[in-house]
Amino acid sequence: MARRKDLDGSMSAPTFYGKELRWHREAAGLSLEQLVKGSFYGKSYLSDIERGERRMPSDLSRHVDAVLGRNGFFERNCEDVRKARRGPHASYFEKALEAEWRAETIELWSPCIVPGLLQTVPYARALVRSAHPAAADEWVEEKVQARLARARLFEDDHSTPEYWEILHESLITDALLPPQEMAEQLDRIVGLTERHRITPQIIPRKCGAYPLMAASIMIMTFPDAPPLVYTEASYSGDTMDDPALVKQYRKAYDRLRAVALSPEASLAKIKAAAVDYRKGEQPDRLE
Structure with missing residues (x-):
């Protein structure tokens, strides 16, 4: 089992979410390629999410929940991540x-x-x-x-x-x-x-x-x-x-x-x- 990484509650929602995703993926012993297999996304897309540089689409969150057995955890939280504002854009x-x-x-x-x-x-x-x-x-x-x-x-x-x-x-x-x-x-x-x-x-x-x-x-x-x-x-x-x-x-x-x-x-x-x-x-x- 992977050792859980410390999560900083003051970090941005996308970064926090990405660290959670990476921890669960590594805890399951899966590579990026293995986790996205069967979805429409590539490993670079998932890697960006883990670094907090991309938001998780709903269909990918459902795929990740199914593969990791997270009972809807990532789907429930991806909307909050998408709502996290970055900069002065609408x-x-x-x-x-x-x-x-x-x-x-x-x-x-x-x-x-x-x-x-x-x-x-x-x-x-x-x-x-x-x-x-x-x-x-x-x-x-x-x-x-x-x-x-x-x-x-x-x-x-x-x-x-x-x-x-x-x-x-x-x-x-x-x-x-x-x-x-x-x-x-x-x-x-x-x-x-x-x-x-x-x-x-x-x-x-x-x-x-x-x-x-x-x-x-x-x-x-x-x-x-x-x-x-x-x-x-x-x-x-x-x-x-x-x-x-x-x-x-x-x-x-x-x-x-x-x-x-x-x-x-x-x-x-x-x-x-x-x-x-x-x-x-x-x-x-x-x-």
């Missing part, structure tokens, strides 16, 4: 935030705003302030800096996911910021594209009806876990892993991509709009 975004850093591919459709990973400081500040007009300046800046910190994802050549972004044309041609700041926002997208960190596409304003018109979604795939879909509204978000639903969103996203301009044409459009903004002119709309 609680409904926590699962997507965690997944974002470990994704192999990230595909987004953004009909209303430039996605958080691509935002400049003025753009992020304008969005946070518009959503929380009475908030203190310090609180707004904390949110802005947390959003910008996510963009470190693009700085590591070895862990950067394949990132595909579909934007509606209005995000390029309808200024949310003053012209020079809009130019800087578009320059940010161009720079990431030319560094081969992202692939943008644009949905033309007058393309008619198209898939996912009423949804903003992010689809993430992983080397060691099933894919996830994240949808978001102004003050709420939902992360889904139901295979049938993920498949439906996956098909809709592929159809949306077929409607969009090519990556080359989209990049040219973004560059041209940035030039127009720098000259103080209104970018041309696609007719």
